[in-house]
Amino acid sequence: MGPDDLVLLTGRNHQRVTDAAREVTQLPGTRARVEGRALDVTDTDAIARLADELRAQYGGVDVVISNAIARLLPEESQAERADEFIDVSNTATHAILRSFGPIVRPGGRLIVVASSLGTLGHLSPRLHHLFDGASLDQVEYAVESWRGAIHHKTAEEAGWPRWLNVPSKVAQVAAVRAVAAERRERDLMTNTLVASVCPGMVDTATSRPWFSDYSQAQPPSQAARAVLDLVFAEHVDPALYGELVRFGKALPWHDGTPLVEQDGLLKP
Numbered sequence: 379m380g381p382d383d384l385v386l387l388t389g390r391n392h393q394r395v396t397d398a399a400r401e402v403t404q405l406p407g408t409r410a411r412v413e414g415r416a417l418d419v420t421d422t423d424a425i426a427r428l429a430d431e432l433r434a435q436y437g438g439v440d441v442v443i444s445n446a447i448a449r450l451l452p453e454e455s456q457a458e459r460a461d462e463f464i465d466v467s468n469t470a471t472h473a474i475l476r477s478f479g480p481i482v483r484p485g486g487r488l489i490v491v492a493s494s495l496g497t498l499g500h501l502s503p504r505l506h507h508l509f510d511g512a513s514l515d516q517v518e519y520a521v522e523s524w525r526g527a528i529h530h531k532t533a534e535e536a537g538w539p540r541w542l543n544v545p546s547k548v549a550q551v552a553a554v555r556a557v558a559a560e561r562r563e564r565d566l567m568t569n570t571l572v573a574s575v576c577p578g579m580v581d582t583a584t585s586r587p588w589f590s591d592y593s594q595a596q597p598p599s600q601a602a603r604a605v606l607d608l609v610f611a612e613h614v615d616p617a618l619y620g621e622l623v624r625f626g627k628a629l630p631w632h633d634g635t636p637l638v639e640q641d642g643l644l645k646p
């Protein structure tokens with residue numbers, strides 16, 4: 379990247395993104411312009427406005443990395459935090475795919491940071507039909523049905539896990555797969571990548587409370603390389619297009635088994 383390139387960092391807190399942009403700018407290896415912008419991804423209109431602004435000012439974007447998360451601790455009620463968690467992880471992801479997908483330039487990258495928990499097998503087989511081969515509209519409908527079931531206290535009866543993170547990640551990956559399926563042929567012809575990525579286990583305050591074994595956890599700076607490897611790869615591997623990628627390999631969509639360890643930690 380060079381002096382003519384712009385890296386835009388976004389987050390809800392204006393001061394934090396401003397400080398982050400300043401910190402990155404001062405790193406010895408930084409050559410691009412780095413700017414911070416306040417953006418609350420739960421405001422889908424704000425996402426659309428930012429995409430429109432970047433289209434008008436620059437004609438499009440080369441790289442979009444969606445990595446928003448709402449921190450949820452085991453002692454907090456899953457049901458009480460459901461709306462915020464789903465709004466940040468899922469509704470925002472749908473809005474980013476819809477608003478930024480059309481303005482990614484040929485040869486660009488549209489990446490959603492997810493998790494290996496996003497493979498379909500982590501959900502009960504009763505729920506697989508909601509996400510397997512679904513369109514983005516259908517994924518959105520499934521997410522809102524799940525949200526409604528939480529509010530009506532029928533989620534467990536319907537087969538949804540207690541831990542919000544699992545269906546949320548599956549829905550994220552399904553949304554990316556849906557968008558990628560519609561544009562695969564055109565994107566591969568122009569070396570454009572749409573994918574979700576699992577950076578591996580990362581040692582953060584958000585994830586640490588949920589797992590007992592952290593021996594393989596990475597610091598965030600190391601985990602970021604898994605994302606950047608996809609962004610800066612010279613050629614798009616068709617085997618990775620539209621998939622959930624972990625350390626350079628696509629995770630099989632139907633893999634995984636429902637988790638039980640976390641249920642003993644959380645508050646319903």
